[in-house]
Amino acid sequence: MDFVRSSKQKPRVLLVEDNPGDIRLTQEALKESEVEIVLDVVSDGEQALDFLMKRNKYTDSIRPHIILLDLNLPKKNGIEVLKEIKAHDSLKKIPVIVLTTSDAYHDISKAYSFHANCYILKPVDFDDFAKVIRLIELFWFNTVQLPNE
Amino acid sequence: MSADLIPNKAFFDTYNEAVLILSDKQQLIYINPAFTYLTGFGLQHPFEMEALAELLKPGAFEADGLFKNRAFISFSKKDGALLKAKVSESDITLADQSKGKFYTINLLPGLDVLAKGEKKFYELADASPALIFLQDENEQAFYFNKAWLTYTGKTLQQQQNLLWKSLIHPDDVRVLEELAPTAAKRKSYSFEFRLKKFDGAYRNIFAISTPVILEDGSFAGYMSSGLDITEVKEAQNQISQLNHALKQSTEELDQFTYVTSHDLQEPLRMITGYIQLIQKNIERGNLASINEFMAFVIDGASRMQMLIGDLLQLSRVTRKTVPFAPVNINDIIHVALTHVSKAVTASKAEIAYENLPTVNGDTYQLVSLFENLLDNALKFNTLQTVPKIVISASEKDDKYIFQIKDNGIGIDNKFHKRIFAIFQRLHTQAEFEGTGIGLAVCKKIVERHGGEIWVESEPGKGSSFYFSIKK
Incomplete structure (x- = not known):
């Protein structure tokens, strides 16, 4: 894997998701991938920002290569989290993949206007879900060049 | 006796303009036959002295900026019809050397023409349910129709000149003042104001004012006609309130549908996803995580049940029945x-x-x-x-x-x-x-x-x- 060779570190994903079922499904889907991906999970918007900014209980957190962000979150919702990430000098370089059940026009439009890197609907079917996770992996870790920082 | 004070009385008796003379004590001492002909009032009739004194009171003439000794007045004839006239005031030395005032009264030339149709006009105006009033070229109101007087519970004298403005809601006096430039251009205009009805309540009036242009092209004032639109306005307010409520409830419904579909999909996705995962694991003979996955299915189903129950509760609140x-x-x-x-x-x-x-x-x-x-x-x-x-x-x-x-x-x-x-x-x-x-x-x-x-x-x-x- 190009990414692994060049960076000599495992690809890291931060999953911002409050639904334990979705967290587990994502873990299952990642199991089927060829490389080992380190998955960190936070379950609300405030935790996500704490994690990224190494605040409170996350002082030892490791910066992820990409972020999978759900929109419907307790406390701070996904759009607010996205806004803060993209307003942050350093964090804004981390690709944010919005992964949500909402196909509402205003959610999609809002996410892109706050500079989401892409917007993906969570498929209902598990096979489709696993496929989406694989595609994310293939694209973001095997196709694109990420800022190495 | 007082007639003896009038110098050249014979001249005035035959003078074809209406003349009246006041003594230095403001007492009416002479009326010529032309005046009686014009107004129906004679010295021997109970003359409306108060009204006359009001019209000719000191200062009335200064009010006319153009000619110090001239005023435009309106007054009721004995038969009730209104007259508009130009009054000129001069000093006169009476026979006993005291100083009196001498007035000539000319019907305004244009109004003479108006006067021909006048009776018909007043009859029509009085039969109209609209609130009608006339103002002269100096913005002094001189006529209010029956509908107006009944509506306000006032007499003509209590409304004339600028008195009617005291019935306008203080906040709306400004509305009328803002219209003054339009009025100065002698164009038609419409306006809304609150008028105090006889019962003391302010009501909304919508009025249209049109300039009265005489046959010779000269401007003689404004004719205004108004309608009580309070009920229309209330209905309008009600409609816009209902509209607002409807818009709000549509927005709420949109929001509701959006979040409901989203939040109901979550547990459904869990159920579907995990059942497929279970199936896959069974096919592969991997039974290790089956119980864990089953728990997600059960959790999804119970969450869905909870959601449906709560949504039902919410919809019951929205439908107010009791x-x-x-x-x-x-x-x-x-x-x-x-x-x-x-x-x-x-x-x-x-x-x-x-x-x-x-x-x-x-x-x-x-x-x-x-x-x-x-x-x-x-x-x-x-x-x-x-x-x-x-x-x-x-x-x-x-x-x-x-x-x-x-x-x-x-x-x-x-x-x-x-x-x-x-x-x-x-x-x-x-x-x-x-x-x-x-x-x-x-x-x-x-x-x-x-x-x-x-x-x-x-x-x-x-x-x-x-x-x-x-x-």
Whole structure:
């Protein structure tokens, strides 16, 4: 894997998701991938920002290569989290993949206007879900060049 | 006797312009036959001295800026018809050498023409339901039709000149002043103002003013005609209020459909996803995680059930079916407590309330309201503390304010508004189970009862939920 060779570190994903079922499904889907991906999970918007900014209980957190962000979150919702990430000098370089059940026009439009890197609907079917996770992996870790920082 | 004071009386007797003479004591001492012909009044008739004195009072002539000794007046003839005339004032030395005033009265040339159609006009105007008045070229009102006088409960004399403006709502006097430039251009204009009706109530009048242009092209003033549009306006307001409510409810419905479909999809996705995963694992002979996956299916199904139940509750609140009746809040809480008895027993919670008032409301909805608030007060607690809940009420103006105070985990200030919106949650399912509908239901119920709901709270210091209800 190009990414692994060049960076000599495992690809890291931060999953911002409050639904334990979705967290587990994502873990299952990642199991089927060829490389080992380190998955960190936070379950609300405030935790996500704490994690990224190494605040409170996350002082030892490791910066992820990409972020999978759900929109419907307790406390701070996904759009607010996205806004803060993209307003942050350093964090804004981390690709944010919005992964949500909402196909509402205003959610999609809002996410892109706050500079989401892409917007993906969570498929209902598990096979489709696993496929989406694989595609994310293939694209973001095997196709694109990420800022190495 | 007084006639002896008039010098050249024979001349005035035959003079073809109306003449009247006042003594130095402002007493009417002479009227010539032309005046009697014009007005119907003679010296021997009970003359409207007061009205005349009003018309010819000192200062009336200074009011006319153009000619110091000339004024334009309007007055009623003996038969009630109105006359507009130009009056010239001169000094006259009477036979006893005292100084008197001498007046000649000319019908305005243009108005003479108007006068021909005048009778017909006044008949029509008086038969009209519209409020009609006439102003001369100096903005002095000289005629008000019957409808106006009946409407205001005033006499013509009480309305003439600028007196009518005292019936206009003080805030609307400005409206008329702003129209002055338009009036100066002698164009038609329309305006709205509030006029005090005879019963003392201000009503909305819509009026149109059109300039009166005489045959010779000269401008003679304005004719204004108004209608009471209060009811139309009220209906309009009602329509726009209804429109606003409709728009709001459509927006709420949109929001509701959006979040409902989203939040109902989540558990459905869980059920579908995990059943497929289970199937896959069984096919592969991998049974290790089956129980764990089954738990997600069951959890998804029960969450869905909870959501549907809560949504049903919300929709019941939205459809107001039962008329309000007096309900005692002590009884309401008693019933609500039976609905949350499991949680009360399990947490050994202490709940205190007494002497709560009776309000006008929907019993079912008020039980729902207290049930939801009690449910939250019991739920959002650390396992270490015994929940203590105190319900009390106070009076403020025309409202009762209820307080539900707990010793729970509290809520950060920045979430105090958001918690009342549908599906907004501050915690994950793992921390506290729920659908995010409860407080949205509470808000709906309180609003249906004409009140407001709010929270005062700090993390770690418990919460006090307040709501008001009209007495």
